[in-house]
Amino acid sequence: MIEYDPVLYSRILTGLTLGYHVIFATIGVGIPLLIALAEWIGIKKNDEHYRLLARRWARGFVITVAIGVVTGTAIGLQLSLLWPNFMQVAGHAISLPMFMEVFAFFFEAIFLGIYLYTWDRFKNKMHHFLLLIPVVIGASASGFFITTVNAFMNSPTGFEIQNGVITNINPIAAMFNPATPTKVAHVLSSAYLTSAFVLAAIAAYALLRGKNHVYHKKALHLTMTVAAVFAVATALIGDLSGKYLAEYQPEKLAAAEWHFETSTEAPLVLGGVLDEDQNIKYALEIPYALSILAHGSPTAEVIGLEEFNQDELPPLIVHYFFDAMVGIGIFLAFVSIAYVVIKRMRKWNEHNRLLLWAILLGGPLSVIAIEMGWFFAEIGRQPWILVGYMTTAEGATTSAHVDLMLYLFILLYLILTVSCITVLRMMFKSNPVERELKNRGIE
Amino acid sequence: MDYELIGITVLWTFLYGYLIVASIDFGAGFFSYFSSVTGREHIVNKVINRYLSPVWEVTNVFLVFFFIGIVGFFPSTAYYYGTALLIPGSIAIILLAIRGSYYAFHHYGEKGSKFYQFLYGATGLLIPASLSVVLTISEGGFIVVESDHVYLDYATLFSSFYSWTVVILAIVSVLYISACFLTFYAYKARDMDAFKVLRGYALFWSFPTIMASILVFFSLNEHNPTHFENMVDLAWMFSLSFLFFLGAVYYIWKEKNLGLSFIFVMLQFATAFYGYGASHLPYLLYPHLTIYDGFTNEAMAIALIIAFIAGLFLLIPSLYLLMRLFLFDNKYVQGKK
Ligand code: HDD
Ligand code: HEM
Ligand code: HEM
Numbered sequence: 001m002i003e004y005d006p007v008l009y010s011r012i013l014t015g016l017t018l019g020y021h022v023i024f025a026t027i028g029v030g031i032p033l034l035i036a037l038a039e040w041i042g043i044k045k046n047d048e049h050y051r052l053l054a055r056r057w058a059r060g061f062v063i064t065v066a067i068g069v070v071t072g073t074a075i076g077l078q079l080s081l082l083w084p085n086f087m088q089v090a091g092h093a094i095s096l097p098m099f100m101e102v103f104a105f106f107f108e109a110i111f112l113g114i115y116l117y118t119w120d121r122f123k124n125k126m127h128h129f130l131l132l133i134p135v136v137i138g139a140s141a142s143g144f145f146i147t148t149v150n151a152f153m154n155s156p157t158g159f160e161i162q163n164g165v166i167t168n169i170n171p172i173a174a175m176f177n178p179a180t181p182t183k184v185a186h187v188l189s190s191a192y193l194t195s196a197f198v199l200a201a202i203a204a205y206a207l208l209r210g211k212n213h214v215y216h217k218k219a220l221h222l223t224m225t226v227a228a229v230f231a232v233a234t235a236l237i238g239d240l241s242g243k244y245l246a247e248y249q250p251e252k253l254a255a256a257e258w259h260f261e262t263s264t265e266a267p268l269v270l271g272g273v274l275d276e277d278q279n280i281k282y283a284l285e286i287p288y289a290l291s292i293l294a295h296g297s298p299t300a301e302v303i304g305l306e307e308f309n310q311d312e313l314p315p316l317i318v319h320y321f322f323d324a325m326v327g328i329g330i331f332l333a334f335v336s337i338a339y340v341v342i343k344r345m346r347k348w349n350e351h352n353r354l355l356l357w358a359i360l361l362g363g364p365l366s367v368i369a370i371e372m373g374w375f376f377a378e379i380g381r382q383p384w385i386l387v388g389y390m391t392t393a394e395g396a397t398t399s400a401h402v403d404l405m406l407y408l409f410i411l412l413y414l415i416l417t418v419s420c421i422t423v424l425r426m427m428f429k430s431n432p433v434e435r436e437l438k439n440r441g442i443e
Numbered sequence: 444m445d446y447e448l449i450g451i452t453v454l455w456t457f458l459y460g461y462l463i464v465a466s467i468d469f470g471a472g473f474f475s476y477f478s479s480v481t482g483r484e485h486i487v488n489k490v491i492n493r494y495l496s497p498v499w500e501v502t503n504v505f506l507v508f509f510f511i512g513i514v515g516f517f518p519s520t521a522y523y524y525g526t527a528l529l530i531p532g533s534i535a536i537i538l539l540a541i542r543g544s545y546y547a548f549h550h551y552g553e554k555g556s557k558f559y560q561f562l563y564g565a566t567g568l569l570i571p572a573s574l575s576v577v578l579t580i581s582e583g584g585f586i587v588v589e590s591d592h593v594y595l596d597y598a599t600l601f602s603s604f605y606s607w608t609v610v611i612l613a614i615v616s617v618l619y620i621s622a623c624f625l626t627f628y629a630y631k632a633r634d635m636d637a638f639k640v641l642r643g644y645a646l647f648w649s650f651p652t653i654m655a656s657i658l659v660f661f662s663l664n665e666h667n668p669t670h671f672e673n674m675v676d677l678a679w680m681f682s683l684s685f686l687f688f689l690g691a692v693y694y695i696w697k698e699k700n701l702g703l704s705f706i707f708v709m710l711q712f713a714t715a716f717y718g719y720g721a722s723h724l725p726y727l728l729y730p731h732l733t734i735y736d737g738f739t740n741e742a743m744a745i746a747l748i749i750a751f752i753a754g755l756f757l758l759i760p761s762l763y764l765l766m767r768l769f770l771f772d773n774k775y776v777q778g779k780k
Contacts, residue, residue: 072507073536073539080525084523087518089518096515100750105504105507106754107758113765397525398591412537423548
């Protein structure tokens with residue numbers, strides 16, 4: 001038996017809850033945008049297929065929102081339960097965006113409730129569509145606010161510490177810290193990308209199973225177009241995130257790239273393993289690429305791990321997380337752009353099986369990219385909970401029984417996952433598209 | 444008013460909001476299950492579902508608002524309560540999680556799972572019981588603070604007469620508030636069968652509610668005499684509360700003015716809740732933490748208050764729209780939309 005350590009268990013439990021929440025949070029941010037697009041196109045083109053798309057997406061969305069809400073409530077309380085010392089400091093400096101996030105939820109929750117129950121209540125269909133705008137804004141705003149909190153943990157600003165007491169607090173400066181622009185932009189754009197891919201995967205699955213209805217093709221067209229836009233945006237902003245890291249958290253970038261010695265013309269390392277003497281083996285090196293990622297120039301100097309205090313380095317495993325995220329990002333961009341190009345070329349068939357399979361794969365892969373990105377960002381921040389001010393161990397609770405709570409929550413998330421999948425499957429199986437199209441008199 | 448008081452008033456108001464909307468929701472879950480066990484499901488469930496479906500998510504936000512807000516205004520609460528409440532807090536999270544998700548599964552997924560309904564009904568009573576523990580603890584005597592170590596003394600908590608009276612009060616109030624609201628709602632919906640059943644529930648739970656309140660009042664005297672004396676100083680608020688109670692029950696008994704009767708119920712709890720809160724001040728955690736030494740800095744306080752006011756401008760019109768569409772739209776309530 002390992003000795004009981006509340007810090008370790010708190011970290012695992014936090015990572016578990018956030019890693020679980022973020023799946024539902026990410027699609028919670030992105031799917032309202034896609035529902036809105038579908039409904040809007042449906043109204044503009046007077047195409048009932050798109051409106052049905054919006055309707056069916058919204059129906060499934062409620063189930064995932066429910067889990068997003070309950071796991072979000074869990075993490076909101078857990079932050080105080082597991083990190084009381086950290087929250088005491090954070091409360092002083094960064095509680096403003098957290099507080100505003102709750103308003104954003106409130107706003108979203110109210111309009112989502114109204115939206116779901118007013119499908120056929122207005123004469124003018126546009127009115128119903130308008131109810132969705134606050135949902136889209138609320139969802140993205142909550143993503144924005146909470147991400148500024150995480151940005152603050154990475155580059156704390158807007159306060160001073162004098163004799164162990166926090167003073168001179170500026171809540172706005174804390175919220176708009178140097179990490180905020182790239183972090184927020186990357187999180188939001190990857191959320192739209194992931195949501196588009198998850199929905200596209202469902203359409204691709206239907207087509208692969210031989211359901212050739214134009215409804216699925218329209219769904220695929222809409223989601224893949226959105227995905228192509230945000231795949232490019234995510235990669236571009238990801239590049240800017242790299243430049244942010246090079247300037248403010250060079251140790252995180254160096255750890256991600258196994259870049260031990262400061263050098264110019266630094267190569268990007270893909271994959272590989274480390275031997276005992278920290279030599280990189282079996283890796284693919286792209287010359288100059290790290291210098292470009294960090295500073296936008298092939299000859300720029302990139303700081304290596306050697307320059308840092310050796311017990312303040314993040315674990316080197318983050319290298320794999322980073323590679324996985326970037327690799328998946330490239331794959332998603334490639335697939336979605338390929339779809340858009342092939343669709344343009346009248347002679348080619350955008351519904352060939354290979355492409356459909358790639359899209360289907362893209363759904364789960366995009367979710368994995370989200371996880372990998374967060375694990376890279378969070379574990380890469382270690383040993384700090386507030387970079388430069390408080391270590392993770394200092395922020396943690398001293399309570400007994402965190403381990404027991406960990407097991408309880410593992411059980412809870414298992415049960416939620418199984419129920420969520422069962423409910424969603426039953427919901428769409430018992431009411432297939434073809435039947436709903438008929439029942440609604442669309443065809 | 445100083446910032447500390449504004450802060451705690453804002454938070455207390457949200458907690459009051461949660462008390463009302465969540466009680467309606469928790470109690471409804473219980474009644475819905477109870478009536479299906481006793482074979483009266485078809486009578487009352489329509490009313491319950493019609494009201495609950497569009498608003499369940501909003502209820503949860505009231506609670507989130509409170510616990511995020513309190514860390515913002517009073518960061519030291521995170522330290523004391525956060526450390527001490529790991530286990531009860533986690534249990535409450537799990538109950539809330541089960542309840543929220545199974546509500547959605549039951550209503551939006553495939554209809555009619557008895558098991559989901561049972562989970563939904565049972566958690567409706569366990570959650571208020573577990574949340575009420577926080578108020579009990581704030582009275583002092585249960586959290587032990589030793590130099591840099593904070594923990595909860597479970598043995599004292601579970602053997603305390605006071606803490607059990609609070610749990611009982613929490614449960615019966617939930618049933619009472621909920622039944623009164625649903626009586627009003629059923630009446631509005633012109634669903635007379637449901638109305639009869641629900642009115643019976645409301646009258647049934649009114650007496651235990653008032654008995655439990657009195658019991659809590661006197662057991663507090665044993666547990667925390669200082670607080671009890673402060674409450675006696677505010678006796679007019681509690682007397683007012685009792686009058687509102689009589690008014691509410693009277694109208695339900697007479698089957699008239701049911702809207703007013705529910706307003707009386709809200710006032711009954713408002714006067715008691717604010718009276719309790721005001722007499723608890725200045726302590727957030729007796730005797731370790733007051734609103735003055737646990738308060739955030741001034742810059743953050745101002746920022747939070749501005750954000751709060753700006754937020755209200757957004758929320759009040761939206762809540763009004765929600766209520767107009769689902770609560771005060773007779774056609775919707777009567778099931779014609
Ligand atoms: C679909 C998801 C997805 C995809 C395809 C990408 N990312 Fe990403 N990335 C995220 C999802 C994500 C994320 C989950 O949103 C993270 C975690 C924390 C954060 O701020 O965003 C993230 C973090 C993150 C960070 C760390 C930021 C920090 O710690 O402050 C960097 C440097 C990059 N990304 C760079 C990239 C690059 C160069 C990509 C090239 C394609 C890329 N990401 C694709
Ligand atoms: C939602 C996506 C997120 C995921 C998947 C995620 C994942 C993780 C993981 C894996 C850890 C453990 C790291 C370790 O101990 O090695 C962690 C720690 C933590 N995260 Fe995040 N995180 C996310 C977002 C956030 C946000 C937005 C905040 C800010 C409110 C936050 C606050 C924390 C805190 C307080 C810790 C504990 C301290 C630490 O270990 O550094 N996280 N998270
Ligand atoms: C970047 C990571 C995160 C994103 C994008 C995100 C986004 C979301 C979304 C979209 C929801 C569903 C809200 C709804 O539909 O009503 C949600 C729920 C919630 N999240 Fe997160 N979240 C993240 C991380 C966190 C963290 C770190 C916390 C803790 C402070 C948190 C607290 C909450 C709470 C309390 C809820 C429930 C709100 C309610 O009751 O309506 N989230 N989150």
